[in-house]
Amino acid sequence: xxxxxxxxxxxxxxxxxxxxxxxxxxxxxxxxxxxxxxxxxxxxxxxxxxxxxxxxxxxxxxxxxxxxxxxxxxxxxxxxxxxxxxxxxxxxxxxxxxxxxxxxxxxxxxxxxxxxxxxxxxxxxxxxxxxxxxxxxxxxxxxxxxxxxxxxxxxxxxxxxxxxxxxxxxxxxxxxxxxxxxxxxxxxxxxxxxxxxxxxxxxxxxxxxxxxxxxxxxxxxxxxxxxxxxxxxxxxxxxxxxxxxxxxxxxxxxxxxxxxxxxxxxxxxxxxxxxxxxxxxxxxxxxxxxxxxxxxxxxxxx
Amino acid sequence: xxxxxxxxxxxxxxxxxxxxxxxxxxxxxxxxxxxxxxxxxxxxxxxxxxxxxxxxxxxxxxxxxxxxxxxxxxxxxxxxxxxxxxxxxxxxxxxxxxxxxxxxxxxxxxxxxxxxxxxxxxxxxxxx
Numbered sequence: 001x002x003x004x005x006x007x008x009x010x011x012x013x014x015x016x017x018x019x020x021x022x023x024x025x026x027x028x029x030x031x032x033x034x035x036x037x038x039x040x041x042x043x044x045x046x047x048x049x050x051x052x053x054x055x056x057x058x059x060x061x062x063x064x065x066x067x068x069x070x071x072x073x074x075x076x077x078x079x080x081x082x083x084x085x086x087x088x089x090x091x092x093x094x095x096x097x098x099x100x101x102x103x104x105x106x107x108x109x110x111x112x113x114x115x116x117x118x119x120x121x122x123x124x125x126x127x128x129x130x131x132x133x134x135x136x137x138x139x140x141x142x143x144x145x146x147x148x149x150x151x152x153x154x155x156x157x158x159x160x161x162x163x164x165x166x167x168x169x170x171x172x173x174x175x176x177x178x179x180x181x182x183x184x185x186x187x188x189x190x191x192x193x194x195x196x197x198x199x200x201x202x203x204x205x206x207x208x209x210x211x212x213x214x215x216x217x218x219x220x221x222x223x224x225x226x227x228x229x230x231x232x233x234x235x236x237x238x239x240x241x242x243x244x245x246x247x248x249x250x251x252x253x254x255x256x257x258x259x260x261x262x263x264x265x266x267x268x269x270x271x272x273x274x275x276x277x278x279x280x281x282x283x284x285x286x287x288x289x290x291x292x293x294x295x296x297x298x299x300x301x302x
Numbered sequence: 303x304x305x306x307x308x309x310x311x312x313x314x315x316x317x318x319x320x321x322x323x324x325x326x327x328x329x330x331x332x333x334x335x336x337x338x339x340x341x342x343x344x345x346x347x348x349x350x351x352x353x354x355x356x357x358x359x360x361x362x363x364x365x366x367x368x369x370x371x372x373x374x375x376x377x378x379x380x381x382x383x384x385x386x387x388x389x390x391x392x393x394x395x396x397x398x399x400x401x402x403x404x405x406x407x408x409x410x411x412x413x414x415x416x417x418x419x420x421x422x423x424x425x426x427x428x429x430x
Binding site for chain 2: 037038045047048050051052053081083084085114117118119176178179181208211212213214215216217223289290293
């Protein structure tokens with residue numbers, strides 16, 4: 001098979017539209033993002049969105065399954081802090097595959113709750129998500145069951161016909177210890193149609209490169225960078241709770257906090273033959289502070 | 303809807319309900335500061351740059367709610383120039399910043415490294 005270049009087969013009109021939308025983001029009344037947000041792409045820590053804030057985040061995954069075309073998948077995320085212990089999110093997913101097509105692949109609604117009001121050595125968070133996506137989704141926001149690169153190699157024309165209504169539960173355990181964050185996620189996902197429960201995991205650890213604030217507004221100070229790694233993969237399903245035919249990744253990550261947002265990057269390395277060789281991820285997050293005050297007649301901060 | 307879907311939906315409702323119930327059950331954390339934390343002193347008191355560093359951390363993380371003058375919004379976002387804060391120990395303040403008050407909208411700032419929380423304490427002290 002002739003290898004395509006990364007962007008061959010993309011629709012130039014759609015690409016231009018996507019770039020135009022991205023250029024609008026800096027024009028929004030965005031504040032500096034809160035310090036030390038974790039740069040994970042798959043793993044969740046116990047950090048929730050601050051109440052009243054709206055975070056806009058994009059996560060892009062670039063990969064190429066064996067004997068198939070390059071693809072780029074974009075998940076756009078709106079995350080709102082409802083209370084100090086409850087964060088709600090909407091994801092809009094899409095993907096484009098070289099020499100095939102560009103698709104909107106569905107949406108996800110998720111909620112995260114902190115059941116314990118105090119900070120502990122290990123802090124649990126309960127995660128509930130509803131997904132309405134097609135089989136063409138390639139964002140890999142989690143890896144469960146027997147997910148593998150074979151699923152990502154199927155033709156868009158076929159997979160777009162598969163509609164999946166899924167519920168996903170996660171138990172998030174997370175600790176902030178000596179400037180390190182260590183997070184463990186245990187995932188259970190259920191296709192509400194006919195599939196069995198599938199399981200997966202994600203672990204992450206990260207740390208700012210400098211813990212003491214320099215006291216100067218700066219872009220390249222070490223405290224603006226957070227480095228770490230995450231590991232994630234599938235654990236089979238109810239019928240076969242096994243590592244056989246599952247995929248697993250380990251991914252060094254780096255996050256860079258900029259005045260108007262946070263840039264994150266990771267390269268995931270597949271750990272077995274069922275995994276992609278590499279998956280590159282790029283994330284950008286910006287925050288709109290206290291948007292609830294925008295709609296008040298009195299007391300608005302703006 | 304099949305019985306299996308009903309079970310799944312029921313499980314989801316139970317999950318959400320438990321989280322909401324536990325989340326709502328909260329009380330003021332000021333009264334619960336452990337003696338060990340109350341007695342802690344800032345390790346950065348000898349560093350003169352702590353206040354300016356804390357000011358920047360405040361600007362990046364706290365100002366959006368508590369305002370630039372730290373007087374809050376007079377409503378849900380409280381002022382930070384108060385007798386309660388003035389009389390609190392360094393340890394009390396660091397503990398409160400770390401714990402937050404999730405039930406009343408104050409996030410936990412355990413995500414900030416401990417050194418930066420102490421810098422923030424130094425800044426809060428300086429504005430009283």
